[in-house]
Amino acid sequence: MWAVARSGSPVGVVRNEVGIVTHPGGCRNAATVFTRSCPGADDTAIGRAVGAAAACAIAALRAGVSTA
Known part of the structure; x- marks a missing residue:
């Protein structure tokens, strides 16, 4: 997996x-x-939090879990 940001x-x-x-x-x-x-x-710390939030959202999306 790789990302462009x-x-x-x-x-x-x-x-x-x-x-x-x-x-x-x-x-x-x-x-x-x-x-x-x-x-x-x-x-x-902000950069780490942004990365963690994005990773969590992508993992939930791929697993079919609602983040709302």
Whole structure:
């Protein structure tokens, strides 16, 4: 599995990530995560949380589980 992603954010407040995850066999899923934080927040921790949220959503989608 591999992903192509793009991020965009006004400095220190909003971080938006969008990516396409390609699975073995060619199946593709799009993942988008929107976050909001306080100025000066730990960017590394935010990045990890974004990755974890996207991975959880993609895994649930592939398993047929509702995340709503």
